[in-house]
Amino acid sequence: MPRTETAILRIHCPDQRGIVARVTDFIHQNHGNVVALDQYTNREEGRFFMRVEWELEGFLLDRNDIGTVFGPLLGKPLDMYWDLKFSYKIPRMGIFVSKSSHCLYDLLARYEAGELKVEIPVIISNHKEMERVAKQFDIPFYHIPVNKGNKKEQEEKELEILKNHRVDFVVLARYMQILSSEFVANFPNSVINIHHSFLPAFAGAKPYHAAHSRGVKIIGATSHYVTSDLDAGPIIDQDVIRISHHDSVESLVQKGKDIEKIVLSRAVKAHLDRKTLVYNNKTVVFA
Amino acid sequence: MPRTETAILRIHCPDQRGIVARVTDFIHQNHGNVVALDQYTNREEGRFFMRVEWELEGFLLDRNDIGTVFGPLLGKPLDMYWDLKFSYKIPRMGIFVSKSSHCLYDLLARYEAGELKVEIPVIISNHKEMERVAKQFDIPFYHIPVNKGNKKEQEEKELEILKNHRVDFVVLARYMQILSSEFVANFPNSVINIHHSFLPAFAGAKPYHAAHSRGVKIIGATSHYVTSDLDAGPIIDQDVIRISHHDSVESLVQKGKDIEKIVLSRAVKAHLDRKTLVYNNKTVVFA
Amino acid sequence: MPRTETAILRIHCPDQRGIVARVTDFIHQNHGNVVALDQYTNREEGRFFMRVEWELEGFLLDRNDIGTVFGPLLGKPLDMYWDLKFSYKIPRMGIFVSKSSHCLYDLLARYEAGELKVEIPVIISNHKEMERVAKQFDIPFYHIPVNKGNKKEQEEKELEILKNHRVDFVVLARYMQILSSEFVANFPNSVINIHHSFLPAFAGAKPYHAAHSRGVKIIGATSHYVTSDLDAGPIIDQDVIRISHHDSVESLVQKGKDIEKIVLSRAVKAHLDRKTLVYNNKTVVFA
Amino acid sequence: MPRTETAILRIHCPDQRGIVARVTDFIHQNHGNVVALDQYTNREEGRFFMRVEWELEGFLLDRNDIGTVFGPLLGKPLDMYWDLKFSYKIPRMGIFVSKSSHCLYDLLARYEAGELKVEIPVIISNHKEMERVAKQFDIPFYHIPVNKGNKKEQEEKELEILKNHRVDFVVLARYMQILSSEFVANFPNSVINIHHSFLPAFAGAKPYHAAHSRGVKIIGATSHYVTSDLDAGPIIDQDVIRISHHDSVESLVQKGKDIEKIVLSRAVKAHLDRKTLVYNNKTVVFA
Structure with a gap:
């Protein structure tokens, strides 16, 4: 499956209306092509979990700026734990x-x-x-x-x-x-x-x-x-x-x-x- | 798990950028609370699949109007097969x-x-x-x-x-x-x-x-x-x-x-x- | 699988040489046709386990006498726990x-x-x-x-x-x-x-x-x-x-x-x- | 599990009464200690299958003579396919x-x-x-x-x-x-x-x-x-x-x-x- 390098964002935060919409909209507005998205809400604990992966090629934000923009825009307001990784970085x-x-x-x-x-x-x-x-x-x-x-x-x-x-x-x-x-x-x-x-x-x-x-x-x-x-x-x-x-x-x-x-x-x-x-x-x- | 009645939307369509964002934004804009979302892209066939379920309580659109609005707004433009069901309708x-x-x-x-x-x-x-x-x-x-x-x-x-x-x-x-x-x-x-x-x-x-x-x-x-x-x-x-x-x-x-x-x-x-x-x-x- | 009624013998006893031979010989000598036999030795505990099932039709011993003969002949000498059941007896x-x-x-x-x-x-x-x-x-x-x-x-x-x-x-x-x-x-x-x-x-x-x-x-x-x-x-x-x-x-x-x-x-x-x-x-x- | 070398006999033959008794008796008479025995009868095809493994130590027959004795004694009369292996022979x-x-x-x-x-x-x-x-x-x-x-x-x-x-x-x-x-x-x-x-x-x-x-x-x-x-x-x-x-x-x-x-x-x-x-x-x- 030849593909370009990707960004991988994992988040969890208190559940509320519209999180998927806001996160995917952030990616969409910056011309990101989502290649995988999985999310789930633990309703007993009222906690939202999500992993989304998108192609870096053509993405409007420089990879070094993604976190800098995402944090104040969504991470902080939605009280998220979030983690951003890139596929080219081999652990x-x-x-x-x-x-x-x-x-x-x-x-x-x-x-x-x-x-x-x-x-x-x-x-x-x-x-x-x-x-x-x-x-x-x-x-x-x-x-x-x-x-x-x-x-x-x-x-x-x-x-x-x-x-x-x-x-x-x-x-x-x-x-x-x-x-x-x-x-x-x-x-x-x-x-x-x-x-x-x-x-x-x-x-x-x-x-x-x-x-x-x-x-x-x-x-x-x-x-x-x-x-x-x-x-x-x-x-x-x-x-x-x-x-x-x-x-x-x-x-x-x-x-x-x-x-x-x-x-x-x-x-x-x-x-x-x-x-x-x-x-x-x-x-x-x-x- | 006490919950209100829900709407269940299943779609598949040619893959393109931003489908998740657009569909969840439609629900979000109408004050829908998503209780389950699963999507997947078949990359070999370039086909996008999604199931999303949201609570009808508080949703701004009348249940009879949801399809009428969704079809022209997203179904048609994105060339979707789509199907809308309601949880209160027992098969x-x-x-x-x-x-x-x-x-x-x-x-x-x-x-x-x-x-x-x-x-x-x-x-x-x-x-x-x-x-x-x-x-x-x-x-x-x-x-x-x-x-x-x-x-x-x-x-x-x-x-x-x-x-x-x-x-x-x-x-x-x-x-x-x-x-x-x-x-x-x-x-x-x-x-x-x-x-x-x-x-x-x-x-x-x-x-x-x-x-x-x-x-x-x-x-x-x-x-x-x-x-x-x-x-x-x-x-x-x-x-x-x-x-x-x-x-x-x-x-x-x-x-x-x-x-x-x-x-x-x-x-x-x-x-x-x-x-x-x-x-x-x-x-x-x-x- | 049409078959005649069977006798089912389950035993466990201290392991020693020749138990299978002696038990199967007892059945064979009395013209019993074995339809299932499974045995196993727990070597850590030195204990022998066996289940054997044979057809009652043609067996030389009357079903009421089987235990009476088996007990003194093998059960007692080999220090067995043994249990005899008949397939026609529905629990x-x-x-x-x-x-x-x-x-x-x-x-x-x-x-x-x-x-x-x-x-x-x-x-x-x-x-x-x-x-x-x-x-x-x-x-x-x-x-x-x-x-x-x-x-x-x-x-x-x-x-x-x-x-x-x-x-x-x-x-x-x-x-x-x-x-x-x-x-x-x-x-x-x-x-x-x-x-x-x-x-x-x-x-x-x-x-x-x-x-x-x-x-x-x-x-x-x-x-x-x-x-x-x-x-x-x-x-x-x-x-x-x-x-x-x-x-x-x-x-x-x-x-x-x-x-x-x-x-x-x-x-x-x-x-x-x-x-x-x-x-x-x-x-x-x-x- | 420290154990001595073993003999492994695998057989299949037309089913008839007393095969287990006769094979285990052969081993028992020669002072063999059985360490594993599994047998099964395919009743549709009327075919008997068995694998038996016994310790060579103390066995009265020399390992080179086992087959020579077993063949005429049981293999031939019971129309068996049989195969004899020894655990010390590494394939x-x-x-x-x-x-x-x-x-x-x-x-x-x-x-x-x-x-x-x-x-x-x-x-x-x-x-x-x-x-x-x-x-x-x-x-x-x-x-x-x-x-x-x-x-x-x-x-x-x-x-x-x-x-x-x-x-x-x-x-x-x-x-x-x-x-x-x-x-x-x-x-x-x-x-x-x-x-x-x-x-x-x-x-x-x-x-x-x-x-x-x-x-x-x-x-x-x-x-x-x-x-x-x-x-x-x-x-x-x-x-x-x-x-x-x-x-x-x-x-x-x-x-x-x-x-x-x-x-x-x-x-x-x-x-x-x-x-x-x-x-x-x-x-x-x-x-």
């Missing part, structure tokens, strides 16, 4: 991983194939095992072991590395350490985790053991933005797979990997396409 | 059925529970078996047997009955007769069928036998608008269920019933909510 | 319901259509609303209102009614009262509930509100045998449906009904086919 | 691929992680693009371009390469050439293909274009053993994903990749675990 993603390779390989294979519009400048791990995978894809790898005593200083090292590599957001591709609130505060709604259960069921450690013990007939995986509250951040995507009494913990782990990697990659793609919008600890994922 | 649904009760019961149980905003004034069958179900729900039942020789005259009877009961649309709840093109022409995009396969696989008769013979690992059901081309009309919804080599044709028939009735009822609901829009033999199903 | 199912009709209608429609090999002699409710549905299907209906003060005596009434109608097992088709441990003790592994969430997520009251509040992307339903531990009994079946931010609590309730009724009916069918076997608070569901 | 898999990397990466990532008990001695392609992926994983890569004129001789080259690398079975990981019947005859039930549609819907070329054109609401992928009849071989596994009118052909291709790779890898795993058994162009996949 830089840092990957954290521990010892399991399935999510890492899935992300790197998509990266290599050009499926994801992203740069991957760095992989960080608390173990050495994944260094060989990083080498296969020629991506700088940092081994930062973490234990109870050194967590604070190691996180500072990690932040330094992410800063040096100008990382925009972080993906925890089965990283088995809990990040501190201080760390997470550096990347608001920009750390994506994959949890190997159908949250909120089986939060915390060893979810497949817990699922097996409970005798569930379906297992799942959940990708979410990381907040300071463990496994309780806004959910981006989930998926499930049917199991049976035949499955041991080992086979649950094995089957679970297939949904973990797919769900994580779908969440990363939604984030990259700027289709997510967090409000009130929930994630709107636009069409 | 009248005629049901055709043969001998299987599962889809019929599912529809009637939802009707009785108030799940479907619909009137069901009449049930027609080419067999007598379902008369007892019709009686359970106090709905007039007509037995119109069909064979090769009498099809034309029997369809005329059926059309007469539907007319007398002021039926707006027809649901084939496992009706095992093929309706003639002449019959269907009376209800354009208003006859909903459930086919017991994942179309286009296994179109025609005995799809479960064919599925069993082919050794598929998943079976499905498809609801679609009926056209003169058998099992080839625009698809509204589909769903599937996993099977295995353990399943005989009988167990496929049994498992299939569960998806048939759910898929048909979902399609009927989408139709009742005026969320479907047919173009080029495909169905847009709005959010 | 009698009591239904408990509150105000929602969807699960009730689904069960009754299948009953009427002959999908379930069951008798339904009685429907009990703590409300009056479902009496009209019971009447549609000509099934005796008892209105037994329950409040904090009268629960014990009302449960005694219910047990009396179930006894009078010779009920073998009970299905809670969205019955919104918690049964006492004393009540449940009368029907071990014979009270089937449908919980409107993907357990163990959202156990307890108002699961759709909780799901909406948490922002999950998939909702589910769970059928399980009732134990004295609320929503924690052995799971028979589960299923899920994808939702989105568009869904309000009301639409979750609506979409949830479709999976609740299907999951409950599948669990009832598994129970009727004597395909379930409970051990250690988990349910083996044989193929 | 050697050749991969054919064209230009798409998603299935190739998925297989190689699992191989590298030890998920698949397999050797991958060789990758063959009609294009050069995947050579870099082969290099990442240090696997010999052969570029064998195919056109209308050279197909026969190129297939001979391929067979020579497969023979030199002692390949047991072949996986077509999105290989966009049709193999000749002569080639396939060298690997009966041992060439696994992934077709990017829910077969039998959209067999042949460009299934995503066809799915888009038909307006289906769900797309799928199918893995099957290759026979001389294009896209009509025995199905091993299938899966599907829900789509909508929003999806262009490009996004179908993209979403389809996720199910293609998972379905292919599941099929390869079933084959490696010796859980598949082909009869009458259908695949029994044991539990």
Whole structure:
């Protein structure tokens, strides 16, 4: 689908009459050609959400002026949270991983194939095992072991590395350490985790053991933005797979990997396409 | 969700800049409060699709004048197909059925529970078996047997009955007769069928036998608008269920019933909510 | 599939070498024709599970003697829990319901259509609303209102009614009262509930509100045998449906009904086919 | 799950009384400890299918004698097709691929992680693009371009390469050439293909274009053993994903990749675990 570069505007604000009309009119008056628009009103909370994407070619406002004009004209008067991005700006993603390779390989294979519009400048791990995978894809790898005593200083090292590599957001591709609130505060709604259960069921450690013990007939995986509250951040995507009494913990782990990697990659793609919008600890994922 | 009555406008037209802005501005200028809006552009075909629903309370135009104003103002200039409905107008649904009760019961149980905003004034069958179900729900039942020789005259009877009961649309709840093109022409995009396969696989008769013979690992059901081309009309919804080599044709028939009735009822609901829009033999199903 | 009546034997016991050989040899020596056999070993727990079904026609042992012979010959020596049923014995199912009709209608429609090999002699409710549905299907209906003060005596009434109608097992088709441990003790592994969430997520009251509040992307339903531990009994079946931010609590309730009724009916069918076997608070569901 | 090496016996034969008893008795008499047993009778065709796996440690027969004894004792008298494998014999898999990397990466990532008990001695392609992926994983890569004129001789080259690398079975990981019947005859039930549609819907070329054109609401992928009849071989596994009118052909291709790779890898795993058994162009996949 060859197209010109686009502007992507995401907003949420108190609901009132005429928001769509006013936002689309702003684009229309400036000769913008809308290529995607999705909006939704949460009527219980009286909150309006919208994502609109339009072609920059032929748009009357210079891209550097769009926000400057939009803010006072609509953002402020309608009490909006708003965020403006441009499709030509490729986000830089840092990957954290521990010892399991399935999510890492899935992300790197998509990266290599050009499926994801992203740069991957760095992989960080608390173990050495994944260094060989990083080498296969020629991506700088940092081994930062973490234990109870050194967590604070190691996180500072990690932040330094992410800063040096100008990382925009972080993906925890089965990283088995809990990040501190201080760390997470550096990347608001920009750390994506994959949890190997159908949250909120089986939060915390060893979810497949817990699922097996409970005798569930379906297992799942959940990708979410990381907040300071463990496994309780806004959910981006989930998926499930049917199991049976035949499955041991080992086979649950094995089957679970297939949904973990797919769900994580779908969440990363939604984030990259700027289709997510967090409000009130929930994630709107636009069409 | 207590709300006032609403107007529902569905349009499709050649794509061009500013359609959303112009349509929402029309509503906004007349003090309409949009409660739902979904739009989408088929870029390959250069076609724009939109559904917008707004509250009638406080709207400046009288409901009888909305179309009269909208047509010349936007419909004509933008070369639109458009359709305007009001939520207080409850559609009248005629049901055709043969001998299987599962889809019929599912529809009637939802009707009785108030799940479907619909009137069901009449049930027609080419067999007598379902008369007892019709009686359970106090709905007039007509037995119109069909064979090769009498099809034309029997369809005329059926059309007469539907007319007398002021039926707006027809649901084939496992009706095992093929309706003639002449019959269907009376209800354009208003006859909903459930086919017991994942179309286009296994179109025609005995799809479960064919599925069993082919050794598929998943079976499905498809609801679609009926056209003169058998099992080839625009698809509204589909769903599937996993099977295995353990399943005989009988167990496929049994498992299939569960998806048939759910898929048909979902399609009927989408139709009742005026969320479907047919173009080029495909169905847009709005959010 | 026309076939003669069958015997169904379900066993579990400590695993050891040769159990399948010895059990199938017992059937073979008595000229039994096996029509279904499924077995599985839980290797972590060292426990063996098996279900075997064979034709009674031509079997050398009289049906009344099968257990008498099998017990001392294999049951006792192998330290088995074993259970023998005959296909000609149709189980009698009591239904408990509150105000929602969807699960009730689904069960009754299948009953009427002959999908379930069951008798339904009685429907009990703590409300009056479902009496009209019971009447549609000509099934005796008892209105037994329950409040904090009268629960014990009302449960005694219910047990009396179930006894009078010779009920073998009970299905809670969205019955919104918690049964006492004393009540449940009368029907071990014979009270089937449908919980409107993907357990163990959202156990307890108002699961759709909780799901909406948490922002999950998939909702589910769970059928399980009732134990004295609320929503924690052995799971028979589960299923899920994808939702989105568009869904309000009301639409979750609506979409949830479709999976609740299907999951409950599948669990009832598994129970009727004597395909379930409970051990250690988990349910083996044989193929 | 630490266990000793096992023997895996797969059989199918005309159904008759006592087959399970006789086969399990054979194992039991020789002190074999059964770790998995699954059997099923196709009653329409009167055919019996069974897979049984037992520990070799402590088995009274030498592994080289098992077949020699089993054949005359049970295989011949019961008119069986039977196949005996040992878990310590790791199969050697050749991969054919064209230009798409998603299935190739998925297989190689699992191989590298030890998920698949397999050797991958060789990758063959009609294009050069995947050579870099082969290099990442240090696997010999052969570029064998195919056109209308050279197909026969190129297939001979391929067979020579497969023979030199002692390949047991072949996986077509999105290989966009049709193999000749002569080639396939060298690997009966041992060439696994992934077709990017829910077969039998959209067999042949460009299934995503066809799915888009038909307006289906769900797309799928199918893995099957290759026979001389294009896209009509025995199905091993299938899966599907829900789509909508929003999806262009490009996004179908993209979403389809996720199910293609998972379905292919599941099929390869079933084959490696010796859980598949082909009869009458259908695949029994044991539990």
